[in-house]
Amino acid sequence: MKKVLIIGSGPGGYEAALHARKEGYEVVLVEKDKIGGTCLNRGCIPTKALVEASYLYKKATGGKFGIKGATFDLSEIIAYRNKTTETLRKGLEQTLVKSGVQIVKAEAQFKDGKVIVNGKEESYDYLILATGSRPFIPPFEISTEILTSDNFTEGNFEVKDTIVVGAGVIGLEIGTALAMLGAKVTVIDIAPKILPAAPATVQSRLSAYLKKLGIKFMLNSKVEKIFEKDGKKAVALENGDVVTADQVLVAVGRKPNTEGLESLGLQIDRGFVVTDEYCKAKDNIFAIGDIATRAMLAHTASHHAQVVIDYITGKKRFKKEEFPIPQFVYTQPEAAWVGEFTGRAKKLVLGAVGKAIVDQTEGIIEIHTDGEYVKGFVMIGYGASEIVNLASVVITAKVTVEDIEKIIFAHPTLSEGFKMTLM
Amino acid sequence: MKKVLIIGSGPGGYEAALHARKEGYEVVLVEKDKIGGTCLNRGCIPTKALVEASYLYKKATGGKFGIKGATFDLSEIIAYRNKTTETLRKGLEQTLVKSGVQIVKAEAQFKDGKVIVNGKEESYDYLILATGSRPFIPPFEISTEILTSDNFTEGNFEVKDTIVVGAGVIGLEIGTALAMLGAKVTVIDIAPKILPAAPATVQSRLSAYLKKLGIKFMLNSKVEKIFEKDGKKAVALENGDVVTADQVLVAVGRKPNTEGLESLGLQIDRGFVVTDEYCKAKDNIFAIGDIATRAMLAHTASHHAQVVIDYITGKKRFKKEEFPIPQFVYTQPEAAWVGEFTGRAKKLVLGAVGKAIVDQTEGIIEIHTDGEYVKGFVMIGYGASEIVNLASVVITAKVTVEDIEKIIFAHPTLSEGFKMTLM
Numbered sequence: 001m002k003k004v005l006i007i008g009s010g011p012g013g014y015e016a017a018l019h020a021r022k023e024g025y026e027v028v029l030v031e032k033d034k035i036g037g038t039c040l041n042r043g044c045i046p047t048k049a050l051v052e053a054s055y056l057y058k059k060a061t062g063g064k065f066g067i068k069g070a071t072f073d074l075s076e077i078i079a080y081r082n083k084t085t086e087t088l089r090k091g092l093e094q095t096l097v098k099s100g101v102q103i104v105k106a107e108a109q110f111k112d113g114k115v116i117v118n119g120k121e122e123s124y125d126y127l128i129l130a131t132g133s134r135p136f137i138p139p140f141e142i143s144t145e146i147l148t149s150d151n152f153t154e155g156n157f158e159v160k161d162t163i164v165v166g167a168g169v170i171g172l173e174i175g176t177a178l179a180m181l182g183a184k185v186t187v188i189d190i191a192p193k194i195l196p197a198a199p200a201t202v203q204s205r206l207s208a209y210l211k212k213l214g215i216k217f218m219l220n221s222k223v224e225k226i227f228e229k230d231g232k233k234a235v236a237l238e239n240g241d242v243v244t245a246d247q248v249l250v251a252v253g254r255k256p257n258t259e260g261l262e263s264l265g266l267q268i269d270r271g272f273v274v275t276d277e278y279c280k281a282k283d284n285i286f287a288i289g290d291i292a293t294r295a296m297l298a299h300t301a302s303h304h305a306q307v308v309i310d311y312i313t314g315k316k317r318f319k320k321e322e323f324p325i326p327q328f329v330y331t332q333p334e335a336a337w338v339g340e341f342t343g344r345a346k347k348l349v350l351g352a353v354g355k356a357i358v359d360q361t362e363g364i365i366e367i368h369t370d371g372e373y374v375k376g377f378v379m380i381g382y383g384a385s386e387i388v389n390l391a392s393v394v395i396t397a398k399v400t401v402e403d404i405e406k407i408i409f410a411h412p413t414l415s416e417g418f419k420m421t422l423m
Numbered sequence: 424m425k426k427v428l429i430i431g432s433g434p435g436g437y438e439a440a441l442h443a444r445k446e447g448y449e450v451v452l453v454e455k456d457k458i459g460g461t462c463l464n465r466g467c468i469p470t471k472a473l474v475e476a477s478y479l480y481k482k483a484t485g486g487k488f489g490i491k492g493a494t495f496d497l498s499e500i501i502a503y504r505n506k507t508t509e510t511l512r513k514g515l516e517q518t519l520v521k522s523g524v525q526i527v528k529a530e531a532q533f534k535d536g537k538v539i540v541n542g543k544e545e546s547y548d549y550l551i552l553a554t555g556s557r558p559f560i561p562p563f564e565i566s567t568e569i570l571t572s573d574n575f576t577e578g579n580f581e582v583k584d585t586i587v588v589g590a591g592v593i594g595l596e597i598g599t600a601l602a603m604l605g606a607k608v609t610v611i612d613i614a615p616k617i618l619p620a621a622p623a624t625v626q627s628r629l630s631a632y633l634k635k636l637g638i639k640f641m642l643n644s645k646v647e648k649i650f651e652k653d654g655k656k657a658v659a660l661e662n663g664d665v666v667t668a669d670q671v672l673v674a675v676g677r678k679p680n681t682e683g684l685e686s687l688g689l690q691i692d693r694g695f696v697v698t699d700e701y702c703k704a705k706d707n708i709f710a711i712g713d714i715a716t717r718a719m720l721a722h723t724a725s726h727h728a729q730v731v732i733d734y735i736t737g738k739k740r741f742k743k744e745e746f747p748i749p750q751f752v753y754t755q756p757e758a759a760w761v762g763e764f765t766g767r768a769k770k771l772v773l774g775a776v777g778k779a780i781v782d783q784t785e786g787i788i789e790i791h792t793d794g795e796y797v798k799g800f801v802m803i804g805y806g807a808s809e810i811v812n813l814a815s816v817v818i819t820a821k822v823t824v825e826d827i828e829k830i831i832f833a834h835p836t837l838s839e840g841f842k843m844t845l846m
Contacts (some may be wrong), residue, residue: 010832040777044835048781053488060483060493065476066500070483070493077489088780095775299834306828318829326833336833344666352518354463357511358471383809389838390813396830399820405729406741408818410749411434411722412467415812 001026004312005115005124006106008257010037010129012289012301014092019309021099028124029096030117032107036089037132038290041299045088046153047173049081051330054180058332072181078155110260126284126312129261129273130301131289133254140165140250144228147249149174159183160246163235165223167194169329171251172210176331179214186216186243188223188235189252195329199378202335203364206380207360209333218243226250256291277319278311281302286311295325326392328385333362336388339376339395343368348421350381354412367391367420369401374422383414390415426448427548428538429736430531431680433460435553435712435724436462437515441730444522451541451547452519455666459512460555461713468511469576472504472598476826477603481755495604501578533683549707549735552696553682553724556713558842559678563588567651570672572597582606586658586666588646590617592752595633597672599754602637607640609666611646611658612675618752622801624789625758628696629803632756632785641666649673679714700742702727709734718748719810749815751808756785759811762818766791771844773804777835788844790814792824797845806837813838 004020006013017029034041053072060070096103109116112392115127135148147157147168159181164171167189179185187194193203194210194217207217222238232244256271266281267274271278272294273287281287286308289301300321307320328336350356350363363381367374394404401422409416429436432454438450457464476495486815519526522561532539538550558571570580572593582604587594590612602608610617616626617633617640630640645661655667679694689704690697696710704710709731712724723744730743751759773779773786786804790797800814805830817827824845832839 039834045777045781048778048835052781053490055480056488057490059479060490063499064503065479066497066503067476067480067483067493067495070490072490074489076486080487080489084780088777091775201570297834299831299839302834303831317825323829323831327830328833328836338833351510352514354468354511357472357507358468358475361510385833385836386806386809386838389832389836389841390816392832393813393816393822393827393830394820396824397817397820397826399816400752400820402740403820404805404816406746407816408726408746408748409721409763409812409815410751410808411462411720411725412471413751413808413812415809416722418812 002125004126006128008130009035011298015302016305018099027101030104030108042153049084050177053077054177058180110263127286131257133256136253136255141225163245163248166251190222199341206335279308287348323396326388333381334384335380336384337378341376343370343375353417367421387415425548427549429551431553432458434721438725439728440524440677450524453527453531472507473600476500477600482508534683552710554680556677556679559676564648583669586668586671594674598649611641613645622764629758702731746819749811757807758803759802759807764799766793766798776840790844810838
């Protein structure tokens with residue numbers, strides 16, 4: 001039985017482990033921290049829990065639905081968040097163990113072309129590196145304590161005035177949660193627009209919606225210093241302005257954990273492992289997820305995992321990122337997109353979708369087609385993070401616009417907006 | 424310009440009107456009540472609003488999310504419900520007017536093969552009958568005031584102990600809303616299972632979840648009398664039992680509005696207009712929606728509308744109900760299904776889906792395949808009513824199981840559970 005050694009148990013590592021077991025390989029999964037990686041423990045899942053709780057609070061105090069007077073207890077929100085991640089982690093551990101994956105809780109080291117685990121060389125037929133990433137702190141002059149996404153998702157924060165440095169996905173999601181719980185939030189970014197990789201519609205419309213939520217944006221603003229001033233945190237900008245608040249979150253991006261990997265003879269380019277279209281870094285060594293792509297998403301990592309195991313078994317059915325990668329930001333409203341945004345665009349405001357009116361009508365659906373096929377999908381609004389998967393199916397499986405016309409969509413739903421937009 | 428005369432402005436009638444205008448026909452739309460029909464004014468939309476508000480109340484008092492202490496005000500819930508339907512109705516009216524549909528607010532009558540509107544014969548090249556349905560009250564012996572779904576969705580009810588006669592979609596949705604607001608709810612039905620047309624998984628599992636919500640079920644129970652007793656409402660069953668509560672909702676089904684249509688020379692079978700595969704009842708007369716199918720769903724009616732206009736223009740691209748009809752019940756958890764449930768079934772409990780753990784893990788996904796294609800989808804759980812549309816696309820467009828394996832689904836979402844189930 002050939003042996004697959006996997007370093008890192010995030011969505012790349014654990015999916016690779018499960019796929020490899022299914023194909024009959026011996027699998028050793030090495031993890032230095034908690035099973036599930038950043039996504040489960042400090043990323044996607046805890047952030048979604050924070051947004052979920054704060055959105056519930058907003059809805060249950062706003063009065064729109066005939067419901068009001070709700071209060072929140074931050075320690076209980078954090079307890080709920082913890083329970084969410086623990087439940088998922090436990091389930092994942094059970095699934096891994098049940099499927100026969102050998103989990104080794106240790107930090108892998110890379111020396112002279114070898115993988116060292118617990119002081120001994122660990123052998124393998126195939127090595128899959130899925131070591132992930134960590135928050136990147138730019139070279140600001142920092143003379144006070146700052147928060148990173150790790151602190152936030154671990155619960156070491158308070159609901160008070162906050163400066164968020166970074167208008168990317170992480171900064172906006174945490175900023176949204178804090179704003180909905182009543183904190184004053186200022187988002188600062190050097191870029192002229194939020195979410196640099198998002199389609200223009202999302203950049204312009206979502207920032208307008210988030211402003212309505214009370215978030216203040218300072219774009220085109222370069223941070224120089226973060227320091228303490230009169231018992232507050234202060235951020236000094238290049239233009240001389242100084243902004244103060246009770247806490248500062250720095251969320252400008254993430255850095256791949258590739259230190260030491262060059263000793264395996266891999267090529268590292270600006271921090272990322274260089275891989276081929278099947279995620280191969282060298283011979284029988286593969287690199288997946290955050291260390292191998294700038295699209296640092298949990299589902300990119302899981303997709304890579306699938307590509308690698310498929311390659312190892314000789315099936316080679318598909319190449320990495322051959323298909324569009326859906327993306328979303330879990331703000332309120334949510335925004336999501338997938339595909340290309342160059343074709344003809346049909347648009348529908350969410351206010352025309354019955355189910356949206358039941359919840360919230362802020363938003364729009366925009367579908368790009370070449371006349372025959374759907375090429376791209378952009379949505380801002382409640383449910384966007386789900387409907388983007390429907391769009392991913394339509395684009396990747398080449399369902400035609402005419403097909404969509406014939407398909408019966410249930411009413412009243414948000415996703416029928418997909419069909420309505422095309423009609 | 425040929426003229427299309429449409430009677431009834433529900434999802435069948437208004438969709439037919441919009442499609443017909445798009446194809447360049449003159450369109451007269453006759454409506455005796457409010458634009459939007461049952462779905463918009465007394466059905467789907469107001470029910471969803473009631474469930475939405477009551478689910479919010481449940482979540483904002485349960486404490487699970489760190490949020491508690493919310494209160495509700497029924498008159499404000501009803502105001503929210505009214506605002507929801509009014510917003511949608513207004514939008515729909517504007518869309519109709521803007522697209523050039525002539526709306527006539529009057530009751531159409533059918534006499535000697537003619538359509539009479541406001542006392543005059545209304546001419547047409549094509550007549551589309553979309554007169555809908557109304558609550559059906561079985562021949563119980565009723566000597567006290569009862570409620571129907573009309574009263575509930577119009578807001579003439581209270582949050583107090585309720586007997587719901589009928590374990591179909593309407594009874595369960597309203598029962599769920601009342602139970603979540605704190606009322607004691609007893610659902611009585613003559614059938615041995617809830618939701619007679621639903622797959623077995625839904626019948627058994629959903630009733631278990633609804634029991635957990637506090638709903639009491641009395642199945643296999645034939646109602647004989649509804650009367651007043653000591654200031655309460657009482658329901659006497661055939662077995663001699665008498666159940667009492669503060670209000671009684673009778674929601675055992677709906678009756679098609681086909682009275683008078685036989686004078687147009689149409690064939691009526693047990694209350695329904697008999698139509699062919701293109702919804703044609705006779706020559707240039709078509710019948711769509713609730714008067715022509717036992718699948719009395721808004722989206723069946725809109726689908727019929729599409730089939731008819733397609734037929735009239737000569738395109739004839741598809742026949743009525745040639746494709747699977749997704750269905751759902753908006754209880755908590757929701758349940759939804761589409762397709763056939765005979766093939767091999769793969770199952771996934773929602774507790775394995777990260778995003779479900781963030782909200783609620785009650786539920787299951789069940790996908791039936793023939794090995795190559797997806798044939799049927801059943802889901803109980805949060806988001807089921809949206810994901811059923813993804814399933815409808817997959818089944819109708821014949822996306823293969825192998826295709827799904829390759830398609831990238833965003834994480835963490837509920838809909839990635841669709842892919843997870845198949846893997």
